[in-house]
Amino acid sequence: MQAVPPPMVRRLDRTDVPLLYPLIRISLPHISLRDWIRIGRRMARPGTRVHEGILVAHYGPGRPPCAMATFRRGFDLYSGDTLTADYILTLSYTHQQKIIDALLPAMETLAREMGCDAIRTLSHSNRVLNQDATVRKLCSTSHITERIVRLDHNKEILHPS
Numbered sequence: 001m002q003a004v005p006p007p008m009v010r011r012l013d014r015t016d017v018p019l020l021y022p023l024i025r026i027s028l029p030h031i032s033l034r035d036w037i038r039i040g041r042r043m044a045r046p047g048t049r050v051h052e053g054i055l056v057a058h059y060g061p062g063r064p065p066c067a068m069a070t071f072r073r074g075f076d077l078y079s080g081d082t083l084t085a086d087y088i089l090t091l092s093y094t095h096q097q098k099i100i101d102a103l104l105p106a107m108e109t110l111a112r113e114m115g116c117d118a119i120r121t122l123s124h125s126n127r128v129l130n131q132d133a134t135v136r137k138l139c140s141t142s143h144i145t146e147r148i149v150r151l152d153h154n155k156e157i158l159h160p161s
Contacts, residue, residue, distance in 0.1 A: 004059070004095060004098065005059070006098055006101065006102045007057040007058055007059050007066060007067070007098070007099055007102045008057065008058055008059070008060065008102070009055055009056070009057045009102050009103055009105075009106035010055070010056060010106075011044075011053060011054070011055060011056075012040065012043055012044045012053060012054035012055070012056050012068070013044060013056075014040075014041060014044045016040075016044070016056050016065055017036070017037060017040030017041060017044060018037065018040075019064045019065055020036075020040065020054075020056070020065050020068055021033055021036050021037075022091075023065070023067075023068060023089050023090075023091055024036050024089075026091075027087075027089045028087075040054075043070070051072060051073040051074075051114070052070075052071065052072040052073070053070075053071055053072075054068050054069065054070050054071070055068065055069045055071060055103060055106055055107065055110070056068050057090075057099050057102055057103055066090065066091045066092055066095075066099060067088070067089060067090040067091065067092075067099045067100075067103065068087075068088075068089050069085045069087065069088040069089075069103050069107065070085060070086050070087045071083055071084065071085050071086075071107065071110065072084050072086070073114045073116060076118070076120070076148075079117055079118035079120070079148055079150065080116075080117040080118065081114070081115055081116045081117050081118075082111075082116055082117065082118045082119070082120050082148070083107060083110060083111035083114060083116040083118070083119050083120070084119075084120040084121075084122070085103075085107060085119070085120070085121045085122070086122050087122075088100060088103060088121065104119075107119055107121075108151065111151060112151065116151065117150065117151055117152065118148050118149060118150050118151060119148070119149045119151065120147070120148045121147050121149075
């Protein structure tokens with residue numbers, strides 16, 4: 001059996017918006033198709049000054065997206081300018097880690113292009129699956145975890161005295 005190649009990752013295109021709705025409907029059922037089209041078109045805006053959007057993963061040209069990650073640029077008192085990925089959604093449970101492994105370098109490239117010092121990812125998962133003691137729990141139900149990765153490990157943040 002031939003191994004599945006890693007997916008390709010790129011910024012959301014307007015043509016991806018309707019193709020991503022099945023993933024949205026499964027993951028975020030409260031969002032209607034009409035609302036998603038409005039949100040997706042806004043997130044697909046091109047331009048160098050855009051500070052939010054969506055990365056999509058797909059297994060080759062002409063193939064529909066198999067995953068998406070929302071992102072936004074913001075500021076954090078500890079980390080400075082930070083690229084935050086609030087949602088990483090995948091269609092494939094069996095290839096989920098391979099998809100995430102493809103999304104993370106694309107997020108790092110995007111963060112550097114946007115002048116960010118760190119990447120923050122938020123994972124929304126089942127409490128039982130989320131018992132990694134190295135990941136800080138953000139809420140009492142333990143279904144959201146936060147992970148921050150510094151892009152430049154040699155840079156110190158100077159705290160005011």
